[in-house]
Amino acid sequence: MMHPQTLHRSTSDAGVTHAARLSAAEAAEALLARQKPDGHWIFELEADCTIPAEYLLLRHYLGEDVDPGVEARMADYLRAGRTADGGWPLFHGGAMDLSASVKGYFALKACGDSPDAPHMREACAAIHRAGGAERANVFTRILLALFGQVPWKAVPTMPVEIMTLPKWSPFHLDRVSYWSRTVIVPLLVLMALKPQARNPRGIAVAELFRTPPDRVADWHHHPEQAAWTRFFKLLDAAVRRAEPLLPADNRRRAIAKAVGWVEERLNGEDGLGGIYPAMANAVMMYDALGYAREHPSFLIARRSIEKLVVDRPGATYVQPCLSPVWDTALTVHALLETNTPAARDAALRGLDWLKDRQILDVVGDWAVKRPKAKPGGWAFQYENPHYPDVDDTAVVVMAMHRADPIRYAGSIERAVHWIRGMQSDNGGWGAFDADNTAHYLNYIPFADHGALLDPPTADVSARCVGMLAQLGTGAGDPVLTGGLRYLTKEQEPDGSWFGRWGTNYIYGTWSVLMAYNALGRRADDPAVARAAQWLKNRQNADGGWGESGASYWREHRDARCAFSTASQTAWALLGLMAAGQVDDPAVARGVAYLTEAQGKDGLWPEDPYTAVGFPRVFYLRYHGYASFFPLMALARYRALKEGNAGVSPWGL
Incomplete structure (x- = not known):
């Protein structure tokens, strides 16, 4: 566990970068040891x-x-x-x-x-x-x-x-x-x-x-x-x-x-x-x-x-369900950040496992609204062919493109076609369906939980926009233009974005900042600057970030955890670095928090639930979030501070 008295022993650039390098190496080693023989990763999912x-x-x-x-x-x-x-x-x-x-x-x-x-x-x-x-x-x-x-x-x-x-x-x-x-x-x-x-x-x-x-x-x-x-x-x-x-x-x-x-x-x-x-x-x-x-x-x-x-x-x-595709794709991103031969080899084995699970021959329920789109997505679970997930698919595509765009060219092409076809009329993307916006149904007596629908959300939409940008989609592309228009409209007055599938505004803000980074938006862009300032204003005294599931109730909009969490700290750091703030003291303090909070097993302990099934109704604790997200943040920080030209342009 974290020792507060030693948290800021060395906050010089060199000291923090050195600590980040050592911490990332330990985390990568721990994740490599968790890989299954066939190449995938899976962590427990708790509700x-x-x-x-x-x-x-x-x-x-x-x-x-x-x-x-x-x-x-x-x-x-x-x-x-x-x-x-x-x-x-x-x-x-x-x-x-x-x-x-x-x-x-x-x-x-x-x-x-x-x-x-x-x-x-x-x-x-x-x-x-x-x-x-x-x-x-x-x-x-x-x-x-x-x-x-x-x-x-x-x-x-x-x-x-x-x-x-x-x-x-x-x-x-x-x-x-x-x-x-x-x-x-x-x-x-x-x-x-x-x-x-x-x-x-x-x-x-x-x-x-x-x-x-x-x-x-x-x-x-x-x-x-x-x-x-x-x-x-x-x-x-x-x-x-x-x-x-x-x-x-x-x-x-x-x-x-x-x-x-x-x-x-x-x-x-x-x-x-x-x-x-x-x-x-x-x-x-x-x-x-x-x-x-x-x-x-x-x-x-x-x-x-x-x-x-x-x-x-x-x-x-x-468990409420199993999450192997999501866990594998995000672990691959984290390992690719470390840029070591062992990590790259493991990442490619994970991507090969994912390649075989792409849904290419089942026309699922999504086709009711989008009959012209060809199947090409990935499900969240081991198998779920009628219900591929837009979010998973975008993250897998970005990992494949980042690792080897030639090796995975066919998979990327089919997936991008499907994601483009799944865009809703307002420019955003939902998780599983397009234009799933019959909001009147949330008022029927059966829907007192308020979670009957799958409308577009900023976090999923940001992943799709970031994917298109990473693949080199031009500024005049109508799908990309529609997605950007949607994200612009969704920014909150305080500069943050709502996080539908992760808790909450920290997750949403990180998600959009990574998309903006992929598009080349600079730190002086007004939307980027407001979002970065919001993140810095939310930093806890210990250097980390935390946000409670209570923030999904409007009256608790500014709710924070009583203590910081590793996964939310990683999101905030990744968001700030995507916003061009790698040299800001807030980033050094956040990195120091992660290096001190790391467990003896190389990963991070985390009890709070930092993910969401349905806001205000059903929350999730991904046991992998406190493993791969901190590794992403630390490895990215090290790479940026050491001037690594191979760092991904995408904010993840």
Whole structure:
């Protein structure tokens, strides 16, 4: 861990550069040792308590025997994750979240924890103070309905007949994000069949409700109170009354269509959509339809979930998904920064592994909006061919171009064609879809989490703009021009940019500054200067940078972590260096922070969550972020200070 008293022992250029060189060498060696035999890297990906809690409850839903050791270790993990007031947060150090706390409590009770145990009484009291389980979000209430803890009227109406709506319908599934589609489609079947959990231990959680479920007058509360909210609430009530009158034949056809949709995208042992909630819903859908446990579809869906379980000393939990493509691409960038023969050889092996995973022959859901674009992207996971990721694809292309543009020319060409085709009409890029901007859908009762859509964001758009610039795209190119116009519009009044997929304004600001650097924008460019000053103003006294997940709430816009983090410090440093500030004292202090905070294993310890699934709803801790991002920053600093002409022009 960092020793504050020695943090600034040597802040001269020579001393800091020497320390950066040694630190980068240790980190590179550690990363080289983590490479898999086939060339890729993968790090753990951790979310909040809801994923392991849902996993434990899924086992009880199915009536499966649970390995006592795994159950006990996962329960230990849940108990250790509570806040000081007894509930569970969405991210490390965050405030208690009601819905996460209901799931955490329910899972521990299913594991055998007595409601009279002190930690359970504290959790129950925290849930009551937050309004009781009746105020939990939609997905939590669906889980409670499946276990018979609330009536189905507690859940918004989502008839499975949605599957048969025409494409022009304002409620067609094509209008929501990829993750929403993969979660919703099997869930529609569950909501139509309304199965009940086997729940062999008969666990109930009536004590979590302030108002008994049969007396709750209004279940459908939405955080956004607007005209759309009131309209959709009335529409939900009308559909609920009409649903029993829908023809049975239509329902059977709709269920069959939903099952067929899932089957097409089942994705082997990598799972539906490659994400836990969709996988779990698929398993429960097959179970509700009466599939035998030996049925190939049930088996493959069930196995996909077990691949997400982490069981190691000190932590047994379930990952929300796997991140090998993202981890490999970013590790390759970090190693290429070091510019050593061993690092370059490892990077090329990683890129060869990535080359074989490019999606070239599956036309995914993205083609609904962009039918003329040819496949050419990369998914986030090992396999997920229907859902390539624009962000991953741009980062892979930049690594390939940087390492050997001739060796990877074919892969680069196909990927660039796909990314150009995925640009939205406003000039920006979303992560998985183009023009996924039906914002009215975030007001339906089902969308109280506010994460139904995948609109363009500054961080993903910056990666695409930076990629085009790195490849030498001319200033008059309409795609590049549109992307720049979008980024200009998205800059905040204080000079920062919002970070959708990383926490938060530090991530967004770094992302855009690296794109501007690739375009050749200088330090005196007004937008660059304002962004650089914002980053310098955010530096902590210890030399590092930190930002809390609470900054996604507008009232906590300026929230900072109580302490700096390695990954966010690296982003800030990379952003400042991209802005031409390598000689600024703030950069030297940040580099000194990283060299002092480095662990004995050559990498950096980091408990805070510095990434995001859905702002204000679901946060992530990439265990690799505190490994490859600090290496990028230190190696880049050393190269710039030593005048290395081979340094990449791109800000990453």
